Amino acid sequence: MRTSTDAVVIGSGPNGLTAAVTLARAGLDVLVLEAQPVAGGGARTLESDQADGLHHDICSAVHPLALASPAFRQFDFAARGVELIAPETSYAQPIDAHQAAIAYRSLERTAAELGADGPAWRNFFDPLVENVDLLTEVALGDRRHLPGGLLNPQGIGALVRAGLRVIEQATPAWNMRFRTDLGPALLTGVAAHAISPLPSPAASGTSVMLATHAHTVGWPIPVGGSGALTASLISDLEAHGGRVVTGAEVRSWKELPRARAYLADTSPAGLLRIWGDRMRPAVRRALERFRYGDAAAKVDYVLSEPVPWADPRVGAAATVHLGGTRAEMAFAEAEVAAGRMPQRPMALFSDPSIADAGRIVGGLRPGWAYAHVPAWYPGDVTEAVTAQIERFAPGFRDVVVSARCTPASQMSEHNANYVGGDIAAGALSTWGLLARPRLAWDPYATSIPGVYLCSQSTPPAPGVHGMSGWHAARRALAQRFSLPVPSLAP
Ligand SMILES: Cc1cc2nc3c(=O)[nH]c(=O)nc-3n(C[C@H](O)[C@H](O)[C@H](O)COP(=O)(O)OP(=O)(O)OC[C@H]3O[C@@H](n4cnc5c(N)ncnc54)[C@H](O)[C@@H]3O)c2cc1C
Numbered sequence: 001m002r003t004s005t006d007a008v009v010i011g012s013g014p015n016g017l018t019a020a021v022t023l024a025r026a027g028l029d030v031l032v033l034e035a036q037p038v039a040g041g042g043a044r045t046l047e048s049d050q051a052d053g054l055h056h057d058i059c060s061a062v063h064p065l066a067l068a069s070p071a072f073r074q075f076d077f078a079a080r081g082v083e084l085i086a087p088e089t090s091y092a093q094p095i096d097a098h099q100a101a102i103a104y105r106s107l108e109r110t111a112a113e114l115g116a117d118g119p120a121w122r123n124f125f126d127p128l129v130e131n132v133d134l135l136t137e138v139a140l141g142d143r144r145h146l147p148g149g150l151l152n153p154q155g156i157g158a159l160v161r162a163g164l165r166v167i168e169q170a171t172p173a174w175n176m177r178f179r180t181d182l183g184p185a186l187l188t189g190v191a192a193h194a195i196s197p198l199p200s201p202a203a204s205g206t207s208v209m210l211a212t213h214a215h216t217v218g219w220p221i222p223v224g225g226s227g228a229l230t231a232s233l234i235s236d237l238e239a240h241g242g243r244v245v246t247g248a249e250v251r252s253w254k255e256l257p258r259a260r261a262y263l264a265d266t267s268p269a270g271l272l273r274i275w276g277d278r279m280r281p282a283v284r285r286a287l288e289r290f291r292y293g294d295a296a297a298k299v300d301y302v303l304s305e306p307v308p309w310a311d312p313r314v315g316a317a318a319t320v321h322l323g324g325t326r327a328e329m330a331f332a333e334a335e336v337a338a339g340r341m342p343q344r345p346m347a348l349f350s351d352p353s354i355a356d357a358g359r360i361v362g363g364l365r366p367g368w369a370y371a372h373v374p375a376w377y378p379g380d381v382t383e384a385v386t387a388q389i390e391r392f393a394p395g396f397r398d399v400v401v402s403a404r405c406t407p408a409s410q411m412s413e414h415n416a417n418y419v420g421g422d423i424a425a426g427a428l429s430t431w432g433l434l435a436r437p438r439l440a441w442d443p444y445a446t447s448i449p450g451v452y453l454c455s456q457s458t459p460p461a462p463g464v465h466g467m468s469g470w471h472a473a474r475r476a477l478a479q480r481f482s483l484p485v486p487s488l489a490p
Contacts, residue, residue: 004258005029007476009265010250010274011455013041013417016265017233018071018466018488019454020242022473023261025486030242031257035249039234041265041415042423042456043464045225048302050402053361056300057226058406058414059423060464061350061368062319064090064213066229067220068136069465075236075488077222082232085355086218092317093182093189094392095325100311101186107215117183124165124177128212131158139209142471143434143459144441162208170204174326181325187211188329189321192346194428195294195372197337198330202428206461219318221355229464236490249416250274253451261476263454264446265469267292267417267425268437271446271453280447286438290457293428294336294374295408295421297381301367305399307351310392316354322347322388336372345371347385364401375420378409417455424462425455433461444472450480 006028009020016032017039024030038044041059048054066072067084077084086105094100104110107125111118128135134155137147149155168174169187178184191198191207213219222228234244250256253275264271268290276284309315323329323346335342350368353359359366369389371381382405390396406414408421417425426432436443437457444452454472456462477483 005031006259007261007263008033008256008259009263011041011265011417012039012230012244013265013455014043014230014233014464014466015454015456015469016041016263017230017237017469019263019265019469019473021075021233021237021240021488022470022486023476024237024240024242025488026477026481026483028481030237032237032242032244033248033250034244034246035416036414037247039244039246040227040230041417043226043230045227048300048366050300050404051302051361051364054302054364054366055225055359056366057352057368058298058300060226061352062219062221063226063229063464064210064217064219065463065465067217068213069140069467070137071466071470071488076490077229077232079490080232080236082228083223084220085223086220087316087318087355089313089316089318090214090219091189091319091321092314093186093321094309094311094314095181095185097310097392097394099182100314101182102313102317103186103211103214105215105218110215114182114186116179120177120179121183125212125215127158127161128165128208129215131162132212132216134158135162135209135212140460140465140467142443166201166204166208169207170199170201172199174199184326185324185329188326189323192321192323192329192333192372195296195336195424196333196428198333201430202433205433206428221318221350221352223356223358225352225359226464253278260450261480262451263469263472263476264452265455266453267419267455267457268453269419270416275446275448275451278448283438283447290437291427291429291432292375292419292422293424293426293432294372295377295411296370296423297373297377297408297421298406298411299369299371299382299385299403301369301403302401303351303365303367303399304363304401307349307367307389307393307399308395310394314392318350318355320349322349322392333372336374339374341373341377341379344388345373345381345384347371347388349389373408373421375422376409377421378407380405380407425457428461442475444475452476
């Protein structure tokens with residue numbers, strides 16, 4: 001390792017790599033240190049230990065935010081040969097063996113198939129879809145600056161309409177506009193991505209944003225798996241003189257080469273381990289109080305056939321939300337929040353081969369799934385997830401060749417940021433979103449000059465969008481190097 005460099009990034013998740021690319025493109029010498037043997041953090045695609053030649057996305061798999069993110073739009077994965085294929089069916093919500101609600105790219109088609117809930121769905125999403133770029137800029141901003149487009153009557157109107165919808169879906173009046181189980185369940189499956197009690201403002205905001213993307217950019221699957229995204233970022237970093245060293249866990253600032261800026265793609269706990277002894281006591285205490293959320297337990301399947309969904313429309317979806325009705329999902333999430341493992345947990349499933357046939361090897365395909373569980377839950381959830389799928393796809397068990405669970409309590413072994421299995425690296429409560437990681441004008445600052453936090457534990461929020469890294473790198477460029485922000489375009 002060199003003894004000095006311009007900037008060191010600790011962690012090679014999408015945020016760390018976006019920060020590194022931004023700094024390297026500004027002409028700086030950048031070194032990325034990654035604890036794991038493979039770079040990419042929450043966007044890694046690893047060879048299966050269950051079937052030769054098959055690959056699993058061990059964390060993220062479906063990427064509406066990679067297409068919507070202002071940073072990644074500029075980076076332009078497509079121009080770099082990374083194909084993100086958004087199926088016409090964004091996500092599906094089976095309700096029982098005979099009924100399912102489907103979100104298509106087309107808002108019209110979605111509304112048409114929702115029956116009596118169709119007009120309410122169209123009315124809810126029409127103004128959101130119309131203003132998706134502006135709303136995305138707000139949602140993926142640093143929560144400290146308002147996009148210019150907001151500062152006119154049309155922008156303010158769009159924000160108010162979005163805000164009213166978020167409030168509606170965050171209150172017990174959330175069923176008011178719907179007449180059947182379909183519309184509410186279709187929204188709640190997305191809200192549940194927040195792994196928090198339902199209804200709540202954070203869950204509602206999550207559903208409004210991600211469901212709007214379902215009707216615009218879609219929910220794409222990267223050809224070759226999520227690792228294709230991080231491989232592309234690494235390739236650009238290297239083309240600009242930067243490098244990634246894997247197997248290099250940073251435990252203390254004393255181990256680091258001298259640099260003018262350090263950006264930590266770590267959890268607050270990770271940041272405290274490395275720099276806690278040099279932080280202002282008030283900042284250290286605030287980060288020690290940082291609340292982690294409940295967890296996910298992963299299940300990677302090897303399947304011999306497509307899942308035999310009772311409703312064949314479900315099989316075309318990039319993601320299937322397995323939780324049944326709105327009431328059932330709210331109950332399961334409440335159980336998790338109370339620290340109890342639900343009998344029927346909220347689970348997500350994706351078969352990447354519906355968009356990328358190359359993922360099928362020797363007739364076998366990977367099945368990606370995870371279930372929501374209490375923080376640190378040590379149990380194997382394979383049976384619980386399998387039972388949820390079987391409920392809506394009778395005969396599923398017959399196509400399972402093998403399955404492997406990573407319990408929540410072990411998630412941090414392959415990514416230290418997932419404390420207790422919290423895949424969002426911080427609870428998605430209202431406070432947890434507004435004061436992420438603490439209440440401060442600059443959420444990326446750590447009180448140590450030149451040291452920034454740049455992971456999903458900072459604004460905007462979790463997801464593969466690179467925006468936390470971009471926001472933190474912009475600050476480092478201005479404050480440490482007096483350099484302008486470079487373009488990320490190819
Ligand atoms: C099961 C699962 C499913 C998910 N599904 C989706 C999805 O479909 N779509 C989506 O958009 N998002 C999804 N996510 C969330 C997404 O993966 C994260 O929001 C995203 O990866 C966060 O990026 P990041 O750069 O902040 O951190 P991470 O991707 O978590 O990367 C942090 C990196 O830092 C490294 N690191 C930490 N501490 C140190 C240290 N001390 N020294 C050196 N290296 C260190 C870690 O090893 C890791 O590589 C999922 C996550 C999981 C776990």
